[in-house]
Amino acid sequence: MFNMRVFRFNLSILFFLLALSGCYKGKSVDLVIHNARIHTMDENDNIAEAMAIKDGIIVETGPERQILNRYSADQEIDAQGKDIYPGFTDAHGHIISLAKKKLGVDLIGTRSYDELLVRLEKYQQKKNSKFIVGRGWDQSLWSSSEMPTNERLNQLFPTIPVCLFRVDGHAVLVNDALLKLAEITPETKIDGGINTVENGTCTGLLVDNAMNTAVAKIPAFSNKEMKKAILEIQNELFQYGITGVHEAGIENEEIYLFKDLVDSKKLKLNVYAMLLPSSKNIAFAKKNGVFQDKNLIIRSFKVFGDGALGSRGAFLKQAYTDMHDHYGMLTTPIDEMKRVAIICERTGYQMNSHAIGDSANRIILDLYKSINEVNKDHRWRIEHAQVIDPKDFVLFSQYGVFPSVQPTHAVSDQRWAEARLGKQRLKGAYAYKSLLAQTGMIAIGTDFPVENIDPFLTIHAAVQRMDRENYPTSGFLFNEAISLNDCIRGMTIWAAFTSFQEHTSGTLEKGKQATFVIFENPVVSTSTYKPNFSFMTYINGEKVYSIE
Numbered sequence: 001m002f003n004m005r006v007f008r009f010n011l012s013i014l015f016f017l018l019a020l021s022g023c024y025k026g027k028s029v030d031l032v033i034h035n036a037r038i039h040t041m042d043e044n045d046n047i048a049e050a051m052a053i054k055d056g057i058i059v060e061t062g063p064e065r066q067i068l069n070r071y072s073a074d075q076e077i078d079a080q081g082k083d084i085y086p087g088f089t090d091a092h093g094h095i096i097s098l099a100k101k102k103l104g105v106d107l108i109g110t111r112s113y114d115e116l117l118v119r120l121e122k123y124q125q126k127k128n129s130k131f132i133v134g135r136g137w138d139q140s141l142w143s144s145s146e147m148p149t150n151e152r153l154n155q156l157f158p159t160i161p162v163c164l165f166r167v168d169g170h171a172v173l174v175n176d177a178l179l180k181l182a183e184i185t186p187e188t189k190i191d192g193g194i195n196t197v198e199n200g201t202c203t204g205l206l207v208d209n210a211m212n213t214a215v216a217k218i219p220a221f222s223n224k225e226m227k228k229a230i231l232e233i234q235n236e237l238f239q240y241g242i243t244g245v246h247e248a249g250i251e252n253e254e255i256y257l258f259k260d261l262v263d264s265k266k267l268k269l270n271v272y273a274m275l276l277p278s279s280k281n282i283a284f285a286k287k288n289g290v291f292q293d294k295n296l297i298i299r300s301f302k303v304f305g306d307g308a309l310g311s312r313g314a315f316l317k318q319a320y321t322d323m324h325d326h327y328g329m330l331t332t333p334i335d336e337m338k339r340v341a342i343i344c345e346r347t348g349y350q351m352n353s354h355a356i357g358d359s360a361n362r363i364i365l366d367l368y369k370s371i372n373e374v375n376k377d378h379r380w381r382i383e384h385a386q387v388i389d390p391k392d393f394v395l396f397s398q399y400g401v402f403p404s405v406q407p408t409h410a411v412s413d414q415r416w417a418e419a420r421l422g423k424q425r426l427k428g429a430y431a432y433k434s435l436l437a438q439t440g441m442i443a444i445g446t447d448f449p450v451e452n453i454d455p456f457l458t459i460h461a462a463v464q465r466m467d468r469e470n471y472p473t474s475g476f477l478f479n480e481a482i483s484l485n486d487c488i489r490g491m492t493i494w495a496a497f498t499s500f501q502e503h504t505s506g507t508l509e510k511g512k513q514a515t516f517v518i519f520e521n522p523v524v525s526t527s528t529y530k531p532n533f534s535f536m537t538y539i540n541g542e543k544v545y546s547i548e
């Protein structure tokens with residue numbers, strides 16, 4: 001039955017609402033970005049023109065008119081038609097190593113042993129350091145391309161200890177003063193490492209675990225120096241539109257370095273830190289379980305399965321093509337890896353294991369097998385997954401293991417990868433397309449400071465399979481190239497998923513963090529590398545970087 005009173009009442013509400021909307025332009029928000037190409041990276045790859053943000057969270061994305069009509073914002077930004085993406089994540093980087101590199105001698109790009117010595121001399125003239133640490137040499141860029149020995153280093157620095165890290169961080173060249181300090185003699189033998197000896201004397205080249213005693217002698221930089229360097233790195237990352245890093249392996253003290261910076265609100269970057277399995281870090285995991293302090297998340301362990309291919313420490317099923325009877329080695333005994341896996345399973349931590357060689361990859365896949373039976377959503381990762389026996393690809397999907405790869409490694413290693421592996425074995429190397437086909441998701445990073453932090457070099461390497469000089473013109477192992485969209489997924493939503501953060505970040509959708517980057521130039525991939533930078537970078541609705 002028609003009820004006149006209810007009808008009048010409803011009408012009055014309607015008039016009231018109409019009156020309200022007349023003087024009130026729309027829902028109030030903090031920020032509206034419009035005139036943009038917002039790549040939401042959602043399931044359907046929707047592209048929006050505008051986005052409304054309140055309290056650091058995305059309220060809505062949609063067409064220009066819809067968003068501008070619905071919301072009144074304290075601040076409006078006309079994005080001038082530029083591309084906007086979720087903030088990029090580097091799914092495997094080393095902020096701490098890069099900070100230390102900045103505080104020591106930069107040896108990246110040295111073209112000869114002579115140039116390396118010149119850089120050390122220049123550094124020492126300025127700093128007069130009591131202990132010299134350098135990082136970044138790569139003998140494959142030198143004319144002889146043989147591993148260096150320390151004779152000339154000893155002549156230049158007979159008394160001050162010197163420790164020079166190879167670019168991959170898996171070998172050091174040290175002088176005799178440091179060998180003496182670390183009590184390393186030609187007789188010193190270390191499991192999972194090589195103390196190189198020629199004609200009865202140490203050459204100063206120490207690989208993988210053999211580095212440990214020498215590296216332990218390096219005096220620590222002060223917290224003040226380290227924090228300053230970390231904040232400089234943060235700013236560099238923001239310039240490239242990187243808003244998150246999966247920090248691949250830190251010591252216990254370094255947790256507190258990050259935590260202090262988060263608590264003092266200086267570190268805005270999202271840091272997903274993997275712990276090295278030291279006794280202190282294991283105690284931390286047992287005490288805290290899954291740990292989050294604002295933008296610092298800790299819920300994973302990083303374990304080293306083997307070394308690197310460049311320094312022939314990667315553990316291969318068959319001998320190295322360029323070194324007779326040499327297979328590389330496991331750098332962590334299987335029992336120790338098992339022990340960490342059990343701790344991870346009990347504490348709810350993720351296990352992220354470094355594996356380069358096909359043998360190391362297989363061993364770790366087999367180790368992970370058991371966890372898949374207990375917990376299907378474990379999301380355990382293999383960092384690098386660089387050389388895979390074609391028979392083993394299928395195990396990634398069977399055991400639910402995510403590869404975490406660094407496309408720039410492929411184009412950096414192209415100069416010597418075939419020498420190490422031979423043509424046949426190369427077919428399962430740097431095989432990102434094959435890995436993606438197995439798992440439907442790969443996490444993508446750079447392994448900085450081993451490689452440059454520039455995500456557009458990563459895109460160029462993943463999509464074109466070329467280096468910065470656009471070499472090789474036909475692409476290195478081009479059949480393993482992935483699409484631009486998949487590469488960006490690897491740095492956004494897949495990086496979020498493989499770090500348990502897909503509910504808060506990785507796409508630009510309603511209810512997620514307003515963490516995004518407006519790029520200066522269109523984000524494309526062509527056969528010529530073109531640098532691109534952030535125009536503006538936002539984290540949780542806060543502008544953390546602007547080109548102007």
Ligand SMILES: [Zn+2]
Nearest residue numbers: 092094248447
């Ligand atoms: Zn690494």
